[in-house]
Amino acid sequence: MKPSSRRNFIGNATKAGIGGMFALPVIGSLMSFTNKSKTVASSSTIKTGFDQTPLPYAFNALEPNIDAETMQIHYTKHAAAYSKNLKEAIAAENITATSVEDILAKVSKYSTKVRNNGGGHYNHELFWKLLSPTTTQPSAALLAAITKDFGSLDALKKQFNDAAKARFGSGWAWLIITPEKKLAIASTANQDNTMMDIAEVKGFPLFGIDVWEHAYYLKYRNLRADYVENFWKVLNWDYVNERFNSLMA
Ligand code: MN3
Numbered sequence: 001m002k003p004s005s006r007r008n009f010i011g012n013a014t015k016a017g018i019g020g021m022f023a024l025p026v027i028g029s030l031m032s033f034t035n036k037s038k039t040v041a042s043s044s045t046i047k048t049g050f051d052q053t054p055l056p057y058a059f060n061a062l063e064p065n066i067d068a069e070t071m072q073i074h075y076t077k078h079a080a081a082y083s084k085n086l087k088e089a090i091a092a093e094n095i096t097a098t099s100v101e102d103i104l105a106k107v108s109k110y111s112t113k114v115r116n117n118g119g120g121h122y123n124h125e126l127f128w129k130l131l132s133p134t135t136t137q138p139s140a141a142l143l144a145a146i147t148k149d150f151g152s153l154d155a156l157k158k159q160f161n162d163a164a165k166a167r168f169g170s171g172w173a174w175l176i177i178t179p180e181k182k183l184a185i186a187s188t189a190n191q192d193n194t195m196m197d198i199a200e201v202k203g204f205p206l207f208g209i210d211v212w213e214h215a216y217y218l219k220y221r222n223l224r225a226d227y228v229e230n231f232w233k234v235l236n237w238d239y240v241n242e243r244f245n246s247l248m249a
Pocket of ligand 1: 074078124210212214215
């Protein structure tokens with residue numbers, strides 16, 4: 001977070017009456033907050049605003065695993081609409097939260113429009129960063145956690161792929177860090193995610209895959225399994241490592 005936006009963030013957070021909860025990130029880069037039910041960890045280095053950020057690579061950068069036309073329509077049409085509709089809903093509902101994370105943490109208080117578009121905007125802003133044309137690897141620390149919680153990276157991949165393939169209709173599959181700081185696989189419908197207070201399985205998403213047909217149908221048609229398999233070739237482990245470190249350090 002830039003110093004200027006951090007000041008705005010704290011100012012608005014205080015206005016919203018949650019200043020104490022978010023006072024920590026001014027000092028450290030990591031925060032972990034507890035409520036009565038469960039501890040949900042978040043990182044101040046990964047706060048998401050309401051506007052789309054630029055795609056960190058060209059539309060064709062992920063070819064042949066994800067085609068340029070899909071990326072272009074996905075980013076400029078689908079994801080753009082989530083951001084636009086979220087901002088409309090924030091204005092209409094007088095929401096004072098200054099990050100999508102803060103909205104998702106109490107999404108049950110807001111409209112379906114906020115839920116769908118807040119989730120959609122967060123999920124896509126995350127998804128672009130999770131993809132990379134460069135081959136990367138999980139860090140030693142993350143690999144150790146994967147081995148501890150899944151047995152092996154291959155076992156994790158199988159569980160993740162199964163969740164992605166089994167998601168009926170539109171949704172996402174996730175690798176998350178649970179409030180107990182364990183890695184786990186989750187799957188959510190539509191644009192829900194595991195940051196939401198309404199989520200069946202809660203946790204901080206390390207990475208996720210969009211299995212809406214708009215994410216793969218132009219190239220893969222009905223073969224979702226092939227898309228899911230190829231996702232691993234463009235997964236940006238460097239960014240996943242960063243997200244893991246921000247919570248586990
Ligand atoms: Mn999508």
